[in-house]
Structure formats: structure tokens, C-alpha cells
Amino acid sequence: MKRTLVIIGGIVASAVLVIGVLVFQPWLLFTxxxxxxxxxxxQSSRPDVSPAPGSSATPTPDPxxxxxxxxxxxxxxxxxxxxxxxxxxxxxxxxxxxxxxxxxxxxxxxxxxxxxxxxxxxxxxxxxxxxxxxxxxxxxxxxxxxxxxxxxxxxxxxxxxxxxxxxxxxxxxxxxxxx
Structure with a gap:
């Protein structure tokens, strides 16, 4: 009877260990x-573009x-x-x-x-x-x-x-x- 309990306990402990390893994936902490x-x-802000002196065209900033x-x-x-x-x-x-x-x-x-x-x-x-x-x-x-x-x-x-x-x-x- 005692031997059977030890075997069952070992199987349960092994199953818990396997499930724990699969869920927690501890190897990821080392990779x-x-x-x-x-x-x-x-740039931290959009470029400010002013028209060239004497120009009536509205300049466009480089994107x-x-x-x-x-x-x-x-x-x-x-x-x-x-x-x-x-x-x-x-x-x-x-x-x-x-x-x-x-x-x-x-x-x-x-x-x-x-x-x-x-x-x-x-x-x-x-x-x-x-x-x-x-x-x-x-x-x-x-x-x-x-x-x-x-x-x-x-x-x-x-x-x-x-x-x-x-x-x-x-x-x-x-x-x-x-x-």
C-alpha cells in the first residue's frame, strides 16, 4: 500500500512539474x-517654411x-x-x-x-x-x-x-x- 502511494505521488509530482514548466516557460528568463x-x-515638430524673400509662391516643406x-x-x-x-x-x-x-x-x-x-x-x-x-x-x-x-x-x-x-x-x- 505504501509503495502504491509513493508511485502515485511520484506520478502526480511529475505531472505538476511538467505542467509548471509548460505554463511558466522558465527558460525564457535566460534567453x-x-x-x-x-x-x-x-523631427520633434513640423518644419517651419517661410516664403523666399520677394517670392509669392507658398513653399512646401520637405516631407x-x-x-x-x-x-x-x-x-x-x-x-x-x-x-x-x-x-x-x-x-x-x-x-x-x-x-x-x-x-x-x-x-x-x-x-x-x-x-x-x-x-x-x-x-x-x-x-x-x-x-x-x-x-x-x-x-x-x-x-x-x-x-x-x-x-x-x-x-x-x-x-x-x-x-x-x-x-x-x-x-x-x-x-x-x-x-
Whole structure:
């Protein structure tokens, strides 16, 4: 009888271990995924173009990408650094550029535009999950530079921050307040 209980206990413990490894994916804490996409060079404001002296023609500025909003990442559940910048391209399309990102790798981490503020530390861990958000997709990597398209229908005025949100565990890795 005792031998049967030990065998059953061993089987149950093994099953719990396998399930735990599959759910928590601990190896991700020891691996990095580096992404180095080319970020657009953007100006902080639209160029001011004045007509040439004696000219009646209205000059048009050279089209350049323009920074709409930007902010530095703060750490939440995981140490996170880098900057998030929303850029409007000359054709009117918008992108989120994440520059010099460094955070932990994890399962099911998404890039969200969030209506929540970016609060550092434990107080910010769950804020994005309780606020309106727009999911830009799964994070491309936990290090480097990356770009995410922002659809035209997204109202940027509804979102205060960018959150790196772990969907599987409902926790923020880090967030950047957009100013």
C-alpha cells in the first residue's frame, strides 16, 4: 500500500512539474531575442517654411517623419529600459518605434497602447489590464529597436502610455508614459 502511494505521488509530482514548466516557460528568463529594425529619423515638430524673400509662391516643406508623442520606459514586474515614440510619416501613417529596449523575455508579451498611466514598480504591475487598450501585437524581441504599425482608426488621444503586457499572467513588464 505504501509503495502504491509513493508511485502515485511520484506520478502526480511529475505531472505538476511538467505542467509548471509548460505554463511558466522558465527558460525564457535566460534567453534574449534581439531585434534591430531601422527606426525612422523624425523631427520633434513640423518644419517651419517661410516664403523666399520677394517670392509669392507658398513653399512646401520637405516631407519628414514627425514625433507625435514619446516617453521613457519604467520598470514594472521586470526591469525595463528604452524609449517609445509615436511617429507620423509624411504619408500620414503612424508607427510606434521602440528604441534601445531592454527587458526580460517572457511568454505571450504584447505591445499595448494603454489608457492607463505608466507607474513604476509594484503599483504599476496591473494598471494596463484594468484600462482600455489597443493591442499592437506580440513583442518582436525583448532587446533592441522595433517598429509597430498603428492603424489609422486608432485614436491616439485615448491612450496615455505604451505597455509591455504579459497576457498569460496579466502583468506589465514595463510601460512608457507618452508625453
Amino acid at each position: 534574449d531575442v534581439r531585434v534591430d529594425e531601422v527606426l525612422p529619423t523624425a 519628414v517623419p514627425v514625433v507625435l508623442r514619446s516617453g521613457a520606459f519604467v520598470s514594472q514586474e521586470h526591469t525595463t529600459t528604452g524609449t517609445a515614440t509615436i511617429i507620423e510619416n509624411p504619408d500620414g501613417t503612424r508607427v510606434l518605434a521602440i528604441e534601445n529596449l531592454d527587458t526580460s523575455n517572457g511568454p505571450d508579451v504584447h505591445v499595448w497602447l494603454s489608457a492607463a498611466d505608466a507607474v513604476e514598480g509594484f503599483d504599476g504591475w496591473f494598471l494596463a489590464g484594468d484600462a482600455a487598450y489597443f493591442d499592437l501585437g506580440v513583442i518582436k524581441g525583448n532587446q533592441g529597436n522595433q517598429i509597430y504599425d498603428i492603424p489609422a482608426e486608432v485614436d491616439l488621444g485615448a491612450y496615455r502610455s505604451v505597455s509591455l503586457w504579459c497576457v498569460q499572467f496579466s502583468v506589465g513588464f514595463g510601460a512608457a508614459q507618452l508625453g
